[in-house]
Structures are given as C-alpha cells and as structure tokens.
Amino acid sequence: MIDIGVNLTHTRFDKDRLAVIERAKQAKLSALLITGTDIEQSEQAIALCQQAPNFLFCTAGIHPHDADQAQNNYLEQLEQLAQHSSVKAIGECGLDFNRNFSTPENQQRIFQGQVELAAQLQLPLFLHQRDAFEPWFKTLAPYITRVPAMVAHCFTGSKYELEQCLAAGMYIGITGWVCDERRGQTLREIVPLIPLQRLMIETDAPYLTPRTIRPKPKSSRNEPSYLPYIVTMLAKLLNCSEQALIQQTTANSEQVFNLRAADA
Template sequence: MNKYIDIGINLTNRQFDNDADDIIQNGIDADVVQMILTGTSVKNSQESAKIAAHYPGVLYATAGIHPHDAKSFDGQSIAQLKALLQLKEVVSVGECGLDFDRDFSPRDVQERCYKAQLELAIEVQKPLFLHERAAFNRFIAVTNEYLPQLPKAVVHCFTGSMAEAKTYLDNGFYLGFTGAISDSNRFEHLKEVLQYVPLNRILIETDAPFMLPKNVPKNQLTKYHERRNEPAFLPYVAGTIAQFKGVGLDVIARHSTENAKGFFGI
C-alpha cells in the first residue's frame, strides 16, 4: 500500500470550519498517513499546534508568519513562535518568506519579518517552510546572507522557472509541489522542472483548501466538496509527478514519504 505525507495543509482556513475531523479522516482513508498544518501568523500557528496535539503521530504543525501577515509582526512575535517550536508536534519554522505579487504587507516589513524567522530557525535548528512569489531575486539575496548557517529548507508550492529551481537545488533546498503541476495551461513548464528535480529533493503537498489538482475525478469532488482541495487528493499530485518522471506511483510515494520524514524529523 502506498503511503503519503501532506507537508502543507491550511486546516484552520474557514473553508474547513465544522468539518476538520472529517478532513483528517478523509486523508487517512486515502492513505495520507501524516499531515502538517501550516502556520501563517502567530495566532494561526497557535491554533494549528493545538489541533495537531489532538492527533499525535498523525498531525504536526509549523510556526511562522506568512509574508501576507508580516504587518502583524511585533516585538513579541519571535518569542511567541519560539515557545511554539519547543512543542514536539511543531516541526518547522514558517510559513515565511517574501511575496511581492500582492504586497499585502509592505516589502521592507516582509524582509524584516523574514530575516527574524531565518535567525529563529538557526537558533532552534528546525527546518524552514518557505514562501516566495514574484520576489525571487530579493528572496535569494536575503536568504544567501544566512545560507551557511541555515537548517534544511523547502520552497513550498513551487511554480517557478527551471533556472529558479536549479538555484534552489544548488543551495541545498527541497521543492514542494502541489496540484498546480496538473494545470497544463498555467504551469506547463513544471513538467520539465519535475523531470529535472531529483527524487530525493521532492516533497508533496495539497496546500488545501487551495491548489485543487485538475486531475481529481468529478465523482471524488462530489463525494467530498465540489471546489475545495483537501489532503485526500494528495495521491493525484503524486500521480502527476509519476507520470512526468515516467516511474511508478509507488516510487513517488516512497521517496516523497521518506523525504518528508527525514526533513521534518517525524
């Protein structure tokens, strides 16, 4: 039996209000044996850690401040995140990084918040869950300042170019792939990227409730929810990667699971 680990789900999102337990069970029923809840603010990270604690060995969480939420960063934020990172179920620093696509927080504030979390990851030596959108050059410049000291890092929900992928891989980063890879209209270039990325650097995620894979059968959508992504659909992400790389689904399941266990120490 293939087993999967979803490295990024937004279980505190309002789309999952009142049925989070069902979402988790749906995932388990689809052989997604472990899931990592993404923290995007101090408050959200606290909520994610609380949920994860109720499912020991199944759910884990990250603790961080997303660039969209960088405007909430204050003098207490790092101490609050550090306290969360002492918990055994909190396995990563993030989601953190830069997003110049929407600029929901001022760019200088994003950078200050990101640098503080890079320093936190170095201090606590837990891996980084990174976000970069429309900010590659500045993101690399900032990250390179800390690179020799950084723990492991994954650029989650990667949709960038081959050149960007090569830069991240050359820096020792992992790449996280979502259902975006099945969108041949917007992200056709990711087929070539995935053919290039070695199996030992691939992590898979749903980023649920977002990034619904295009190849989920309609009867599955009707069974769960017509528009919402969830961990139960992770095998469709793995299936697309297997197709692109010309290998069996079991190969992707095995490698991505081993990678996730080693990366997050779970």
C-alpha cells in the first residue's frame, strides 16, 4: 500500500514522527508521499525524506490557502526544490473558494504558475480543489497532455466533477472521507465509477481519520497506519478484493510518481 497524501510535517506529528513512520511500515505500507503545502513545508518534507530513503517521498508546492504569502520568486524556489530526487510532483496546488484564506486572484495566479512549472519540469500535478471546479478545470484543461499525470487529491466532488476528471485522464485520490457515513454518502455512491486503474489511496493525515476504526482511537489524529480502513471500505464499494485494490493502487502510484518503494 502507498499513502499518496500525508501531511507529515504537521506539528501534530512533532512528538512521535518516527513512531508514526514505523507504525506505517508495520501496517504493510511500502511508501508515503509527504505533502508540500508551501516553500517551508516542502523543504521540511525533503529533509524528512532523507531519513527514510525508498520509503518517504514528497511533493513541493504552494497550497491555495498559502497563495497570499507566496514570494515573487516562488517558481524559482519550487524549481530548485524539485531538483531533489525525493520530490515526485508539483503541489499541493489548486483553488479553494470554500474558505478563501487567500484571495481568489492570488490563488489563480499561483496555481497557474505551478501548472506551467509542472509542464516545464515534466512532473505530475498533485491537485486541490474545493468549491472552484470550473475555474480549476479550465486552468488545467490546456495542460492535460502536457504534464505526465494529474492527481485529484482528496476527491470529494460531485458525479459530474468525477466524470470530468476521469474523462481528462486524471487519477483520483480517495481518503477517509469515504468512511464517514454522515458527509461521505455522496462519495460512496459515485466511487464505483472510478476504474481501479485510475484510483489512488491516501489518509491526508493528520486530517480525516476514518470513522470506521474499531476500537475508536483515543486521539482524533489520523496517521498512515490507518490506510487499511480506507482500503476495506473502497473494496466493499467497488466489489473487489482488498488485495486486488492494493495491488492496482500501488502500481498506479509507483508509475505516476516514479517510486521505487520499499518492500512490505
């Protein structure tokens, strides 16, 4: 299993980060992709990757929440970070008009720059989108054949949005949102539309702890070792074996992110 979305630089992991990594290995995960959300976090992610080569990999990017804080030379900074062998995608980047922590104008400008950079460097895009599908997709459309791959991270959109993403050849990342019987019902209904060849799995830790964990963990913090709960739910929804789902999603992630994951 490969967890393609882990916010391992988050402060909630400061006390036991190495133990979290070890528990992931014990849960039979073969690789983690650490999410870079701004320049500093991307630098920290790269530093973490040096501690566990062939198990930890990362992205480098600027999240739409952080677009207002991006420096004028952000593209040069990202291009330099992307030279590290552990960096496997540009992102997390995109648009978020739900919370608007940064202005829509800055979000669009910073997103556009990262899409162009991914095409220039021939790296996949690790994408975020919330309440901004049409401008997000319009930005990406000219680049669908110009970047190696696009991954719709933590997909929680509508059937229409899913069909658009799949028609564009995107990969779909599914998190513990699918394990939430309250707000994840719409996602559960459309997950069967995702071909296994386009599916990836992720925890988005420390967020989105699967509500199906039994016994319920004492901490609300999510971590990569909980990825099997997402696999169990997806296998049920897709009417396939957990092993088949693990094998295909692992192959998808290894191919798209050019991973040489550790055996597990």
